[in-house]
Amino acid sequence: MQILREAWSYPRTPPNLFQFSAKDKQWQRWALSIFAEERVDCPPEGLVRLGECFALEGRFLVECGRALPESLLDHPSPDGLAKRLATRLEARDHVECAAAGRVDVLFAKAGSDNYGHMLADVAPKLINLARAELGPVRLHVPEDGRIYLPFLRDLVERLAIDAEFRVAAPEELLRFEQAAFLTPVALHSRRKSAALRELRELLLTAYGTGGSRRLFVTRKPREKRTIANVASVESIFAGCGFEIVHPRRLTIAEQVRLFSQASHIAGPVGAGMANMLFAPNSAEILLIDPGLCDFFFWDTANLIGQPFHWHFASTPGRFDRSLVQRAFHVDGQALLATLRSLGWTDGRSPVLGWRHRLSSSLWRRSQP
Numbered sequence: 001m002q003i004l005r006e007a008w009s010y011p012r013t014p015p016n017l018f019q020f021s022a023k024d025k026q027w028q029r030w031a032l033s034i035f036a037e038e039r040v041d042c043p044p045e046g047l048v049r050l051g052e053c054f055a056l057e058g059r060f061l062v063e064c065g066r067a068l069p070e071s072l073l074d075h076p077s078p079d080g081l082a083k084r085l086a087t088r089l090e091a092r093d094h095v096e097c098a099a100a101g102r103v104d105v106l107f108a109k110a111g112s113d114n115y116g117h118m119l120a121d122v123a124p125k126l127i128n129l130a131r132a133e134l135g136p137v138r139l140h141v142p143e144d145g146r147i148y149l150p151f152l153r154d155l156v157e158r159l160a161i162d163a164e165f166r167v168a169a170p171e172e173l174l175r176f177e178q179a180a181f182l183t184p185v186a187l188h189s190r191r192k193s194a195a196l197r198e199l200r201e202l203l204l205t206a207y208g209t210g211g212s213r214r215l216f217v218t219r220k221p222r223e224k225r226t227i228a229n230v231a232s233v234e235s236i237f238a239g240c241g242f243e244i245v246h247p248r249r250l251t252i253a254e255q256v257r258l259f260s261q262a263s264h265i266a267g268p269v270g271a272g273m274a275n276m277l278f279a280p281n282s283a284e285i286l287l288i289d290p291g292l293c294d295f296f297f298w299d300t301a302n303l304i305g306q307p308f309h310w311h312f313a314s315t316p317g318r319f320d321r322s323l324v325q326r327a328f329h330v331d332g333q334a335l336l337a338t339l340r341s342l343g344w345t346d347g348r349s350p351v352l353g354w355r356h357r358l359s360s361s362l363w364r365r366s367q368p
Helices: 025-035 078-090 115-122 124-132 143-158 194-207 230-239 252-259 271-278 296-304 321-325 332-342 355-366
Strands: 002-005 008-011 016-018 039-042 045-050 053-056 060-063 103-106 137-142 163-168 173-176 179-182 213-217 243-245 262-268 284-289 308-312
Touching: 002 124, 008 296, 016 332, 045 124, 053 078, 060 078, 078 173, 115 124, 115 143, 115 194, 115 271, 115 296, 124 143, 124 179, 124 194, 137 143, 143 163, 143 194, 194 252, 194 271, 194 296, 213 230, 213 252, 213 271, 230 243, 230 332, 252 262, 252 271, 262 271, 271 284, 271 296, 284 296, 284 332, 296 308, 308 332
Parallel strands: 016 308, 103 137, 103 179, 137 163, 213 243, 213 262, 262 284, 284 308
Antiparallel strands: 002 045, 008 039, 045 179, 053 060, 053 173
């Protein structure tokens, strides 16, 4: 592997938790042990040169008859995918990807259609690619990542990478005589890359501005994990001086510009909240969680150094895929209690929720 970024680490601070009480105490001890971690250790990142290899949809790779585990990250069924790839290869069900005087580079992954995955897990690889000095490259993007082509083209231009893009058709299995694979830069919910901080600075330099705005990130009824009583929740935040924003309607440049002005950001678990990445490190974040206990946003706040508050609308516990899809209810009185504790409603002295209790007694609580 050609190392493009050396191993490094970044510090962790326990989140400020509200309504965090799990029925599964073993799971709760595990979660508290994660909150107790003082640093996140990140392995080296780089580029691997591949000989004859195959790529399904421009992202899932096979070399020497073996699926590359690093290319299967975040796929819901990696074993099933590996078997499907083996069946396709045995049937010689593939097409040739002829060399075009450029190095074929594979950098996409499962979730490339998701804004949060694109920002944290995919685009930072291009920051690393700029260090590789490969010359002209051809970048392969899956069909469901096509919506981000304008963003990716803008990014490679800013990075002075001579790149062409090829969009792989759904289920298309390509064969390459030679290709290059950019290794993972994140474990989506638990680890980020220094390349993401470089991406943040690059985009803020291009589009960011100053300001002091309170933003509530809403989701519409047709979207996943929407708040069932969203109108009443929006009313609560509007009464606390928040602007109601729907990032999905904005270009990436517009989202960077808007969130770079934020002093406070609140909203439910969802891709729109990934825009906290562009807020100042002093911006306070409040995540409204249906019980998923998704570490992604807290980990992002740790990378940047933002104060992070976490309100659980339902009892947290082990991963439940149905929570990813369905709407959830937020108790208005409980939410107001959290906002009052933070001093976001009427200027009262803030109460720090569980932060100091976590800092002082986390390990004691995690013991049987």
